[in-house]
């Protein structure tokens with residue numbers, strides 16, 4: 671999905687492997703920002719009372735680049751108490767696979783403002799918020815290709831008929847995330 675652009679070649683990427691309440695999560699990033707968050711697809715809803723994030727790989731917290739360290743802190747806060755992220759800045763983003771200034775770039779960067787924690791929005795209304803009411807399909811595509819799920823909250827976008835529609839790692843995870851945020 672992520673194209674290896676010239677921009678990306680200059681990035682020295684670090685991989686952070688985590689155990690989270692929604693399963694294994696892999697975060698990659700450089701010293702400019704986080705590139706990608708990969709969730710593990712599942713058809714089982716997260717269970718138990720686990721609210722913590724732990725590092726699985728060899729990486730030690732003190733050796734992480736600034737953005738990865740910030741992302742780890744952000745995810746720890748999010749899983750402990752979702753409402754805490756409302757007052758937390760996003761970790762720096764470096765989405766090298768997405769054309770700067772494109773509709774997708776704009777919609778991904780606007781998500782956090784348009785649909786804060788505890789809220790949901792439909793694809794159609796998100797398109798309207800983007801001042802492009804006919805772009806519901808393009809919004810859907812941007813959500814499906816979101817390289818930074820959770821941090822860029824594509825899980826807060828639902829269908830007009832009230833169903834949750836799809837999610838990158840499975841709809842049961844989307845439901846869990848929205849319940850965790852108190853949105854449903």
Ligand SMILES: [Zn+2]
Nearest residue numbers: 681700702764
């Ligand atoms: Zn980078």
